[in-house]
Amino acid sequence: MIYTCTLNPSIDYIMNVEEFEAGGLNRSNQTFYYPGGKGINVSRVMARLEVTTEALGYIGGFTGAFIKESLEKESVSHGFIDTSQNTRVNVKLKSDEETEINGPGPEISAKLQEELLMKIRTFTEKDTLVLAGSVPSSLPNDFYVTMTEICAKNKIKVVADTSGKALEQLIGHPLYLLKPNHHELGELFGVTVDSKEKAAEYGQKLIDKNVEHVIVSMGGEGAVYINKDQKLFANVPQGKVRNSVGAGDSVVAGFLSAMAKEETTEGAFRYGVASGSATAFQDDLCQQEDVQALLEQISISEIK
Numbered sequence: 001m002i003y004t005c006t007l008n009p010s011i012d013y014i015m016n017v018e019e020f021e022a023g024g025l026n027r028s029n030q031t032f033y034y035p036g037g038k039g040i041n042v043s044r045v046m047a048r049l050e051v052t053t054e055a056l057g058y059i060g061g062f063t064g065a066f067i068k069e070s071l072e073k074e075s076v077s078h079g080f081i082d083t084s085q086n087t088r089v090n091v092k093l094k095s096d097e098e099t100e101i102n103g104p105g106p107e108i109s110a111k112l113q114e115e116l117l118m119k120i121r122t123f124t125e126k127d128t129l130v131l132a133g134s135v136p137s138s139l140p141n142d143f144y145v146t147m148t149e150i151c152a153k154n155k156i157k158v159v160a161d162t163s164g165k166a167l168e169q170l171i172g173h174p175l176y177l178l179k180p181n182h183h184e185l186g187e188l189f190g191v192t193v194d195s196k197e198k199a200a201e202y203g204q205k206l207i208d209k210n211v212e213h214v215i216v217s218m219g220g221e222g223a224v225y226i227n228k229d230q231k232l233f234a235n236v237p238q239g240k241v242r243n244s245v246g247a248g249d250s251v252v253a254g255f256l257s258a259m260a261k262e263e264t265t266e267g268a269f270r271y272g273v274a275s276g277s278a279t280a281f282q283d284d285l286c287q288q289e290d291v292q293a294l295l296e297q298i299s300i301s302e303i304k
């Protein structure tokens with residue numbers, strides 16, 4: 001089973017505002033509510049790509065109930081732990097630019113922390129755990145490391161999509177897939193990653209530190225894939241970006257779905273990039289037919 005873990009889920013409240021004016025009274029002409037948080041996005045996209053997952057993490061209150069209900073409507077299984085506090089609402093303001101305001105996380109007691117770790121201790125080597133998103137401040141800041149150590153002991157594959165300190169602490173632990181964007185990769189090594197060659201060079205450093213697959217996404221500039229034998233570049237398809245929220249998560253979901261269907265790594269990379277772009281080109285996350293339609297616009301080349 002592929003489990004996704006979202007320690008800090010959200011309702012993503014999307015507000016389209018024609019000409020946003022900071023400090024003024026703005027009126028939105030269109031709003032949407034989506035279940036959000038990076039791991040939840042991965043589960044939602046994988047369900048659309050016909051791969052079963054179970055979404056884990058902490059949830060609560062009326063906002064948590066909305067998320068669970070939305071996932072059930074989309075046939076996404078979940079096993080969240082109830083915090084009895086409202087899950088946050090993240091505001092995504094879309095005008096000429098995209099502005100995001102993400103809420104803080106809930107208080108998570110030591111008992112609830114242990115409950116999640118106990119669940120992970122039941123996983124076997126056939127399982128994969130996707131750790132995605134920020135770690136709420138009430139959790140020890142090495143909580144992902146603790147989870148990864150349990151996984152290493154039991155040969156469970158770990159996928160990580162996080163940034164900053166949480167990402168830094170994971171480096172050196174055995175990981176199946178890491179998907180930093182080029183800014184996150186640069187921040188990790190204190191450099192600017194502004195070309196596919198640099199993405200490949202610094203991505204290789206992650207491979208040297210026990211990561212099996214690395215995808216470096218570079219927004220509209222393409223993406224780079226590295227493993228111990230390959231360094232590949234993919235262009236991104238042409239299209240109008242309507243929503244970048246969840247695009248990175250869709251890359252992870254697309255790659256994992258294709259690997260679960262025994263695609264080659266090159267094919268899975270292409271599928272991941274197509275999924276990311278398919279999400280970027282619409283309001284919510286991509287559907288399978290959107291991904292299929294973009295595949296032929298993506299060419300993969302070797303990076304020398």
Ligand SMILES: Nc1ncnc2c1ncn2[C@@H]1O[C@H](COP(=O)(O)OP(=O)(O)OP(=O)(O)O)[C@@H](O)[C@H]1O
Pocket residue numbers: 180181182217218219220221222223236237238239241244245246247248249251272273274275276277278280
């Ligand atoms: N301008 C664009 N044109 C086509 N596809 C895009 C564009 N911007 C982003 N994408 C798609 O979204 C994927 C992820 O984008 P990005 O590198 O911005 O990741 P990220 O920063 O992790 O995303 P997120 O906004 O979800 O945090 C890209 O690999 C690509 O497939």
Ligand SMILES: O=P(O)(O)OC[C@@]1(O)O[C@H](CO)[C@@H](O)[C@@H]1O
Pocket residue numbers: 008010012035036037038041090102132133134135245246247248249
């Ligand atoms: O605050 P975090 O956990 O870093 O990010 C949360 C978030 O911005 O990430 C997802 C998009 O990747 C959204 O669904 C969600 O609102």
